[in-house]
Amino acid sequence: MTLTEEFLVSKARQISRELGEPDWLREMRERSARLFFKLDMPEHARHVKVDFESLEYFSPAEKAEKLEELPQEIRETLEALGIPEEEMEMLAGMQVQVDSSIVYQTFSDQLKSLGVIAMPIDRAIREHEDLVRSYFARLAGPEENKILALHYALWAGGTFIYVPEGVEVPFPISALFVMRSLPVAQADHTIVVAEEGAKVHYIEGCSAPSYIREALHYGVTEVWAYPGAEVRITTMQNWANHVINLPTKRGVAMSRAKIEWVESLMGSKHTAVRPVIHLRGEGSSARNVGLSFVKGEERHDAGVVIRHLAPNTKSQVISKSVAKDRGSTNFYGKVEIVQGAKGSSGFVQCDSLLLSPEASSETIPALRSDEIDSELGHEAYVGKVAEDKLFYLMSRGLSEEEAITMIVLGFFEPVVRDIPFEYANEIKKLIELSIKGM
Amino acid sequence: MLRLEGLRVRVEDREILKGADLEVQRGQVHLIIGPNGSGKSTLALAVAGHPAYEVVGGRIFFEGEDITSLPPDERARRGLFLAFQNPVEIEGLNMADYLAKLIEKRTGEKPLTPLREHVVEFVMEKLGPYLEALGFNEGFLDREINVGFSGGEKKKFEILQMFALRPKLAILDEPDSGVDVDSLNVIGRLLDRAVQEGITLLLITHTGGLYRHLKVDRVHVMYDGRIVASGGGDLFERIQESGFEVVMR
Known part of the structure; x- marks a missing residue:
């Protein structure tokens, strides 16, 4: 197949028609489809090779009323993200997306009575069109780069969460994304809006079973935290080693608002991600915590961009990565404090652990302050598993694998601490599995 | 020997x-x-x-x-x-998890679940008297090695x-x-x-x-x-x- 402008535009129209979208969305899709051919890859993903022509861009999946109606392999993949099926049924707010479709959803009456909107975004467009429209594509637009253009042409699925003023959502809202068809491209679009003083924790889990050959994940997440709001996003990604993962993440925090982004990234052939958070209001803060594990030939180019645009803003970035085999994990931490953002401070900490001589890791800090009354700090550490630690544990009868697993889990502990128990436990199991057979 | x-x-x-x-x-x-x-x-x-x-x-x-x-x-x-x-x-390695693993190595027994409370309970059951004799309390099990x-x-x-x-x-x-x-x-x-x-x-x-x-x-x-x-x-x-x-x- 040759990917022509004509093909992409008609694909965009087809998706829009099947989802019954309003004109403004269809027009944005068509415009984005044309932009795809004019734009370059995002700067942080210039070196990522994507075979755009081999991918299937819209793969609707069968919907289910109950989880047990979902195909076996999907249920297994969901369980592999950490939640047993019985518990999944109990979750008050959750949805499951397979390929391009939301196949399962439950959002409790309690959420409704609080005035919270939490639903698949295509449904939100039907039921709350003006609200969705006022946030859609505001923090990341199709004209920025080739991947975003493709996203806005072909996106399907994702979550829309709106928390009204002063409402604290009493439990996390979760969404699980699974890729199944081959070869698939999944482009979910998620928007989280927390009005003044609202609090919400959104957990997204993404997975693809290991038999998947070629796949591209290029979702977009846009986060709005209004004055005094607190938004926490936990992203669990466990990709098979053929998945190319190029998500776009953007957040904006108004005065005194807090955005916390916790991300666990395991696997994928190549991930390039560069979340951007703007601290727009006085006293706002951002915390970005990431864990990354690569093995085989996998490569992660992670990073974060935080811009301090108002006085007394605070940011903290913690990145912990482990590379095994010939894996490569890199982190780009950019923190900028603009002139006038007095009393602001930013701190970046990047630690990596190499489990083999061929593994590699690079940390590129880019700290810049144009304001004298501000503070920026950076700490980086690249090391290997110390022989003395390994010997200490092995002298207690632990095998080399078990000892390395313990040291690696200990290394990740400051990040895993921030992750809900079931997910953290699953991450631990995944790491154990990944270290096996060294 | x-x-x-x-x-x-x-x-x-x-x-x-x-x-x-x-x-x-x-x-x-x-x-x-x-x-x-x-x-x-x-x-x-x-x-x-x-x-x-x-x-x-x-x-x-x-x-x-x-x-x-x-x-x-x-x-x-x-x-x-x-x-x-x-x-x-060993930074980040929890005492209770570690001791439970050592006990598991020797006896094949495991805590009920990996939840911290179960792990601590398990370790206390197996090693409680020794912890006490050494002057360690349960809080000690929350620390890193x-x-x-x-x-x-x-x-x-x-x-x-x-x-x-x-x-x-x-x-x-x-x-x-x-x-x-x-x-x-x-x-x-x-x-x-x-x-x-x-x-x-x-x-x-x-x-x-x-x-x-x-x-x-x-x-x-x-x-x-x-x-x-x-x-x-x-x-x-x-x-x-x-x-x-x-x-x-």
Whole structure:
């Protein structure tokens, strides 16, 4: 197949028609489809090779009323993200997306009575069109780069969460994304809006079973935290080693608002991600915590961009990565404090652990302050598993694998601490599995 | 139980052990004393199988079998234990999780779930009396391995791990150095208990502080990479009185 402008535009129209979208969305899709051919890859993903022509861009999946109606392999993949099926049924707010479709959803009456909107975004467009429209594509637009253009042409699925003023959502809202068809491209679009003083924790889990050959994940997440709001996003990604993962993440925090982004990234052939958070209001803060594990030939180019645009803003970035085999994990931490953002401070900490001589890791800090009354700090550490630690544990009868697993889990502990128990436990199991057979 | 035959060990191109011979019988308490730098710690680490301690001559027998080329975890599984003089810190590794793993290694039993409360309950059930005897409370199990421990806490935690693993032979490398009198008494009591419970002890000591806490069967003097003298309690007394020169002549 040759990917022509004509093909992409008609694909965009087809998706829009099947989802019954309003004109403004269809027009944005068509415009984005044309932009795809004019734009370059995002700067942080210039070196990522994507075979755009081999991918299937819209793969609707069968919907289910109950989880047990979902195909076996999907249920297994969901369980592999950490939640047993019985518990999944109990979750008050959750949805499951397979390929391009939301196949399962439950959002409790309690959420409704609080005035919270939490639903698949295509449904939100039907039921709350003006609200969705006022946030859609505001923090990341199709004209920025080739991947975003493709996203806005072909996106399907994702979550829309709106928390009204002063409402604290009493439990996390979760969404699980699974890729199944081959070869698939999944482009979910998620928007989280927390009005003044609202609090919400959104957990997204993404997975693809290991038999998947070629796949591209290029979702977009846009986060709005209004004055005094607190938004926490936990992203669990466990990709098979053929998945190319190029998500776009953007957040904006108004005065005194807090955005916390916790991300666990395991696997994928190549991930390039560069979340951007703007601290727009006085006293706002951002915390970005990431864990990354690569093995085989996998490569992660992670990073974060935080811009301090108002006085007394605070940011903290913690990145912990482990590379095994010939894996490569890199982190780009950019923190900028603009002139006038007095009393602001930013701190970046990047630690990596190499489990083999061929593994590699690079940390590129880019700290810049144009304001004298501000503070920026950076700490980086690249090391290997110390022989003395390994010997200490092995002298207690632990095998080399078990000892390395313990040291690696200990290394990740400051990040895993921030992750809900079931997910953290699953991450631990995944790491154990990944270290096996060294 | 443990027999060293002409053990020669090299560390970073320097030969530290120059033909050490030693025999420790089951159920006994043996003491190795000797001046600083005589090779006592090297002997302990080499017997435990530290990869940086290269055996260039001689052999190590444990329960009649040659373990000279076995990896450290295999030696431990056969019932050998080393309490380190300077235990390493392992950041982020939780005490309860770690001790539960050691107990699982020995008994095959596991906590009900990996939830912290279940792990702590499991460890307390198996090791509660030892924790108490060592002066540790449950809060101790929330800490990270050796991170921020005082000298005495480190030594006592080594002893606790010995009881978690219940080895046949425990080599203790200066369990009495850098600890206060109270801790020394506690360690002495617990080592005596270990003997009662059938653990054979090989104690390496610079100060000899633990001598009066235990019924020592045999004393070995190490000097310049060799065991230069072995004897009973009278040998220890003579050295305490007149110094190592007594046996060097």
